[in-house]
Amino acid sequence: MRTFLEFEKPVADVFGKIEDLRTLGNDSAVDGSDEIAKLKDKAEKALAEIYSKLTPWQKTAVARHPDRPHGSHYIHQLIEDYSPLAGDRSFAEDAAVLAGLGRFRGRSVAVLANERGADTEGRIKHNFGMARPEGYRKAKRIMQLAERFRLPVITLIDTAGAYPGIGAEERGQAEAIARSTEQALMLTVPSVAVIIGEGGSGGALALATANRVLMLEHAVYSVITPEGAASILWRDSTRAQEAAANMKITASDLLKLGVIEEIVPEPLGGAHRDMDSAIQSAGAAIERALAELDGTDPAALKSARAARFLAIGRTLEA
Structure with a gap:
């Protein structure tokens, strides 16, 4: 239905x-x-x-559509011989972040993906894609593994943000996000991130600090949700539509601002109407991005990634 x-x-x-x-x-x-x-x-x-x-608020609704393909769908279709890796080797496994090794169109790669879950049971299991500290520490571990074995890193982002629960804060949520972001910046292997749905706050940035950041046509990417921004600015979450209109969260806005490198077209009516086509389009964009990075000196990959994100801040200030 x-x-x-x-x-x-x-x-x-x-x-x-x-x-x-x-x-x-x-x-x-x-x-x-x-x-x-x-x-x-x-x-x-x-x-x-x-x-x-579509208005920015309507695009937000499309990005959150329950039938939109999730991280697990992309992994299933794009990654061959996928071997999942679990746990942060410190506290627990976090099902909100999928991680593993596999082959992407002939390349051995490391993969990280947010997973929201497709039904009630799955959403509870995956915590609606909102990672706890364990998820970010697992991401850091997988990136370190990719660095050791010289594997490109592909990340698929779809989260409203990091989980804000008391337990997560007690276990160092902010520190875990910062360490994951730091590790992403330190990589000397190619990294490509794709915003496949909702990219929210530092919880998304911890996985999206890459050499190339791609974004699906109807995805959104922002420092905070429109509801959260409205609550802070006007103490009224019902003004989320107004907040979304002013936050520059759509792919077209972020391409102009230099936050992303490419917009991946979606099928008519959004990725949820033709899941296979949307995933293959994303796969083609990832393949192009990795091809652009082929042969780049490892030190240059690291410095270019850092320069990329520093340039965003300087551009937005100007």
Whole structure:
């Protein structure tokens, strides 16, 4: 069953009519195929019209869509011979961050990915993609492993932010995020990050500090959620739509600001409408990014990554 967002109501109404016609056709000798084809064409045109002018708040809704492909989907389709690695060797395993080694289009790579979970049980298991300190310490461990064995690092980001619970804070959440970010900066192997859904706060940056940062067309990437920003600025989370409009969180805004290098196109109506196509588009973009970094001196990879992020701050100040 399709899940439609609030602003997709015109499309939902058309699909409702299509389902009615299909039901009628199954229950009688009436052939409604021509009318169904016309309605499908109408739905596609409506989708194209809606998605051509999405607001930042609407893009946030698309990025959070429950049917959008998650980190595990990307790993399943893009990484061959994937071997998952668990635990931070200090406290526990954190299922919000998937980690492992495998082969990406002929290359041996290390992979890190946020995982939100696809159903209620999965979301609870993966903590809605919000990592605890153990997740970031696991990420650091995998990056150190990649450094040791000279493996490129691919990270897939989809999180509202780090988990803000008391236990996480007691176990050093801020320090764990900082150490993961530091390790990402220190790598002398190529690193490519892709914002596949929602990239929130330092919880996202801890995995997205890479040589190349790519972003799906309808993903969002920000220092805080629109709801959080509205709560801080106006003490009113209901003004999240207004906050989103002013935060420059969309892929087109961030490309102009130099925060990301490339926007990965999504299928019409968002990645959730054609998961396979969206994942393969992301895979092609990752392959191009890694090819650009081939042959680069290890020390140059490290210094260029640091310079990249320093340049962002200087540009935004100017």
